[in-house]
Amino acid sequence: MDFFEFIGIVTVAYYLFYIIYPWFLDCDLNLSIRETFGQPITNLRGKVVWITGASSGIGEHLAYALAKVNCKLILSARRLNELNRVKDNCLKASNEIQENDIEVLVMDVSDVSKHQKLLDHVITKFGKLDILVNNAGRSQRAIWENIDLEVDKEMFNLNTFSIISLSRLVYKYFDKIGHGHFVVTSSIAGIMGVPFSGTYTGSKHALHGYFESLRTEKMNKNIPISMICPGPIQTPFLSQAFTEKSGEKFGQDCDVAKNKISGERCGHLIAVAIANKVNECWIAHCTTLQLTYLGKYYPNIAQTIIYLFGPQLFQRLRDNKVTVNAK
Template sequence: MGFLTLIGLFVIFYYLFYIIFPWFSDCDALTKFKEKFGKPVDSLRNQVVWIVGASSGIGENLAYSLADAGCKLILSARRTDLLEKVKTNCLRGNVKLTEKDILVLPFNICDAEVHQKMLNTALSEFGQLDILVNNAGRTQRAIWEKIDLKVDKELFHLNVFSIISLSRVVLKYFLEKGKGHFAVTSSTAGFTGVPFSASYTGSKHALHGYFESMRTEKATNNIAITMICPGPIQTDFLYESFTENPGEKLEQKTAVSSTKVSAKRCGQLISIGLANQLEEIWIANPIVILLCYLKYYPNLNNIIWRHLGPRFFQKVRDSKDIVKT
């Protein structure tokens, strides 16, 4: 068998793998490999992890996964009562942690004036910070041309600028320390165009732009960045969703679907990504994972996306029609 034939077979098997693999996974290939053969989540034991957006959904379940691994946690969101509940659940039956190993630190991330104060509080409690998880944010459902510009600004303030502000404060500490790790909850919408969520999609693209710039700029400073890209996850995210109107919430119940990845599983996969310092994690059902890989087949991807149409993607995402046209 000639050399060129071997190269040709390798290319064929390589592309076949990325067509077949997604049908048997709820994450990208590298994350799945690290789950089987990489560092276990327990390797993070005793590290201090600050989760902003820890009161529900993905952040809450990430807290449970990291608590099981013995991480010391700082839990932040606006509502103290929900954070206290998460803390109680983290400690229940957990022999690796005590009451003093979890700090409830409520604040409004949109208030940039308190970011340095919050970091100082965290450091005074634990003496160090190893990982910052930027998980705060809200989604959106709206028709592109009907979105009021005030909504774009409000959504970007929460999903982008508040996160960048806090991260700049923490980055200064990480640079002084000599190392640090950022995790950022983006979305599969962070690298592809998602219908009926223009402001949200733009905000997630912006996060990739900001943090990929940081990754390149600080490549020699021992600063790790993990971009977390969930697809449809079974959480109650639609109730707080932005719409096209300023100050309005969608207030719809999220449909329960077997095609959505559970929040618990999502938290586990993120923990694996943190333990192995993966640069990017995709977490979604097989159809979404396959569509993500199709982005590397530009011509074929464009044909398929146009053929399937926006209603198909809304059904995959929400399991029902949210936006009526």
């Protein structure tokens, strides 16, 4: 076997590995390796973590994963009763964490005028902030050309601009103390075009633009940025999703489906990503994960598959049913 034959075999083996192995995963290869061989979640013990959008879904389950390793938590969202429920469950998840280690901080993240006051409260309460988890946001189901421009503005204010506003204030604090960690809940829709969620997809793409710009501008190893990109997760997000009309909610329940990752598993994997300070991770059922790999690295193949199966493929992967009837 000469040198070029060896290189050819290695190349073919490499691509086959990336085609086959993701079918056995529920997250990207890098995160899977970190889960097994990387830094343990227990390394986060004692860290002060502020989670926005913590009253349900991904934020709620991340709070439980962090409570188990005795992080100090600030839980923020608009619904006080739900935040108190999450706090109670966090206290039950750990034998060591105390009542004073978890702060319920009611917050409408879209009210950017209060961000500085809330950040000051966090610092006063715990004396520091180590990790900001930007998790607040809502999804969308709508036909692209029918979306009212007011919906675009409302969703960007919630999913993008409110996050940037809070993060700019927190960055100044992190820069002052010399360390910190941004965790941003994006989506597979943040790296791929997803049908019937035009505004949502745009708002998540924008987050990548903002934070990748920050990463390149500062190149600060002491303030890592972790972009978290979940696919379909078994959480009650659909009922609160935006539609094409301002002030309207989609109002449908999410079906329980095998092609969705459980909230518990998603929360655990995000905790792994935080402990290992990954730049970006994908969390999804193997079918969605494989389609993401194709879309990212083999776009021509991905486009062929999409044209063959149509936009309904995405709807069935995401919602386990057709939620928006295409015209």
